[in-house]
Amino acid sequence: MESVISDAFSLDPAIVPSQIKHSLSRLIASFKDNTWMLIECPYVDKIFRDSYYLYYSSKYGRYSRDSIKVSLFAGQPDTVNFRSSEGFEILRQQYLGFFVVRPTEPDFLGRNTISPRAFKNLPSFEYCSMPGNTTANGLKFEIRGFPHSSQDGETYSCAETTLWSVMEYFSNKYAEYQPLKPSRIHAILKGLSYERQIPSRGLSIYQISYVLKESGFGCRIYSRNEYGDDFFRLLNSYVESGIPVAVGMDDFGEVNSQNIGHAVLIIGRTVPDEMDYKNLKANVGMSVKQLTFLKTNQIEFCDCNNIDKSWVFIDDNHPPYQIGKSDYPKTNYNANWSQVKFEHFVVPLYPKIYLESFEAQNFVRQFLFFGLFPLEPMQRVYMWFYLTSSRSFKHSLALSDVQDDLKSFILEKPMPKFVWIAELSNPEQMKNQMRTGLLVIDATEPNISDNKPLIVAAYQNHLLFFDGDNDVLQKMALTLQPFSLFINNLTPSEQ
Amino acid sequence: MSKKISISDQMITNSEQEGRLEQLNKAEHIRLMEEMNNDLEEFRRDYKVKESRSIEASSKSILTV
Numbered sequence: 001m002e003s004v005i006s007d008a009f010s011l012d013p014a015i016v017p018s019q020i021k022h023s024l025s026r027l028i029a030s031f032k033d034n035t036w037m038l039i040e041c042p043y044v045d046k047i048f049r050d051s052y053y054l055y056y057s058s059k060y061g062r063y064s065r066d067s068i069k070v071s072l073f074a075g076q077p078d079t080v081n082f083r084s085s086e087g088f089e090i091l092r093q094q095y096l097g098f099f100v101v102r103p104t105e106p107d108f109l110g111r112n113t114i115s116p117r118a119f120k121n122l123p124s125f126e127y128c129s130m131p132g133n134t135t136a137n138g139l140k141f142e143i144r145g146f147p148h149s150s151q152d153g154e155t156y157s158c159a160e161t162t163l164w165s166v167m168e169y170f171s172n173k174y175a176e177y178q179p180l181k182p183s184r185i186h187a188i189l190k191g192l193s194y195e196r197q198i199p200s201r202g203l204s205i206y207q208i209s210y211v212l213k214e215s216g217f218g219c220r221i222y223s224r225n226e227y228g229d230d231f232f233r234l235l236n237s238y239v240e241s242g243i244p245v246a247v248g249m250d251d252f253g254e255v256n257s258q259n260i261g262h263a264v265l266i267i268g269r270t271v272p273d274e275m276d277y278k279n280l281k282a283n284v285g286m287s288v289k290q291l292t293f294l295k296t297n298q299i300e301f302c303d304c305n306n307i308d309k310s311w312v313f314i315d316d317n318h319p320p321y322q323i324g325k326s327d328y329p330k331t332n333y334n335a336n337w338s339q340v341k342f343e344h345f346v347v348p349l350y351p352k353i354y355l356e357s358f359e360a361q362n363f364v365r366q367f368l369f370f371g372l373f374p375l376e377p378m379q380r381v382y383m384w385f386y387l388t389s390s391r392s393f394k395h396s397l398a399l400s401d402v403q404d405d406l407k408s409f410i411l412e413k414p415m416p417k418f419v420w421i422a423e424l425s426n427p428e429q430m431k432n433q434m435r436t437g438l439l440v441i442d443a444t445e446p447n448i449s450d451n452k453p454l455i456v457a458a459y460q461n462h463l464l465f466f467d468g469d470n471d472v473l474q475k476m477a478l479t480l481q482p483f484s485l486f487i488n489n490l491t492p493s494e495q
Numbered sequence: 496m497s498k499k500i501s502i503s504d505q506m507i508t509n510s511e512q513e514g515r516l517e518q519l520n521k522a523e524h525i526r527l528m529e530e531m532n533n534d535l536e537e538f539r540r541d542y543k544v545k546e547s548r549s550i551e552a553s554s555k556s557i558l559t560v
Contacts, residue, residue, distance in 0.1 A: 205556065261559055449532040
């Protein structure tokens with residue numbers, strides 16, 4: 001690899017090893033031992049070419065326009081297999097993704113999409129994954145992973161890299177979104193900038209949100225200072241919804257601040273185990289009135305978004321799929337980062353999701369505690385809360401073991417494009433991974449008065465729904481069987 | 496010839512006939528709903544403040560590293 005870089009980019013072979021140790025060597029060292037690399041150059045990388053014509057070509061120093069592409073395989077790929085259909089099938093099984101090496105020393109690592117299967121020492125996790133199409137040695141391959149890149153420090157800081165990753169993910173998954181090249185990010189922010197934009201000096205979460213909004217999202221920003229204990233519960237609700245969340249961390253408010261501000265993406269989480277549920281504290285983040293209700297009725301209400309899960313990070317200073325908790329800056333960086341904390345996050349929502357997580361969760365709590373059919377006393381209730389498309393929800397419901405009458409009743413309900421789902425369970429049924437109740441909430445209804453967002457609720461042997469003709473809430477007695485409906489918005493990582 | 500099949504309509508009709516269906520629009524229900532509306536409104540006012548302060552705070556932290 002060192003000699004290829006030195007030849008392709010006309011660099012002194014003696015200094016290349018020290019230059020690549022920052023990002024490239026660390027990435028390669030994180031691969032499993034049987035990972036083989038197929039190196040192709042010159043390679044025209046669309047992202048670097050954009051940076052090149054935006055910036056590098058205007059410098060006095062010489063920079064190559066071309067990059068190097070490295071394709072990864074599990075085991076040695078047989079060169080004969082690249083020229084036959086049978087061989088291609090074998091290579092498809094071996095293929096692990098690719099990374100681009102660009103001439104931006106010392107941050108050589110360009111865009112990459114690599115399967116979690118390529119990495120050693122990764123725990124199993126569930127994450128937002130996208131299908132990416134690429135080529136190697138003349139053949140088309142598909143790879144499932146999350147897009148990652150290191151910053152070049154000049155046209156791209158961590159913030160721009162985060163933006164690129166988010167848009168690369170959404171544009172590969174949904175036709176309505178476009179990928180973001182560096183020149184496009186700078187063009188979007190031009191009207192908001194009062195100084196030159198290149199070399200990049202980073203962006204705020206506010207600016208990241210602005211670019212995402214201009215790219216077609218209805219963004220929401222949350223700050224830890226404002227939301228306190230609810231901050232991580234809200235973050236988890238979006239992670240569970242399968243939405244990559246851009247997180248801003250800094251130490252600016254600390255006494256001995258090192259002036260560190262950094263942007264990362266949270267794209268998934270490890271799978272919680274029995275102990276996580278056992279250790280889950282009840283009645284957390286409740287208002288005084290809610291707490292009084294729970295105490296009076298001896299109810300332990302456990303919100304599963306309060307579980308202290310490990311998240312999966314896309315961090316441009318590290319190889320993809322870093323694992324960490326809320327102390328991630330401390331555990332994954334050096335001592336200078338010891339005071340860095342998660343301060344803000346921005347969530348790119350579909351623009352017509354008008355009811356965001358904070359209000360939606362509060363509506364569900366109020367409905368269950370003070371609504372027309374409150375929770376019965378003396379019980380421990382677990383709640384899972386997430387956003388999903390009604391298409392995914394109905395598909396999973398149709399194929400689930402939910403009893404036939406309830407299944408048909410919910411499937412026949414017209415629904416908006418996105419719904420919030422609250423699944424309920426009790427300690428006994430939870431052991432068998434079963435649920436005992438379900439609430440479906442309209443994510444496009446910000447008017448929360450008169451139970452308007454409620455589409456249907458099924459719990460405590462009753463079904464609650466609106467009569468379509470006269471808009472009156474109805475309560476139907478119906479014996480409910482436990483069910484194992486799971487709408488998993490995240491993809492399990494293959495190991 | 497077309498035939499409308501609706502299991503939910505059947506369920507509603509059956510439950511109505513069997514006395515398992517209740518309309519939640521009595522005076523007591525309306526009182527409870529109004530109380531809940533007031534709580535939600537109070538929560539929303541608090542949320543609006545958090546929302547605008549979050550936007551303000553997030554514009555001050557520049558992320559570069």
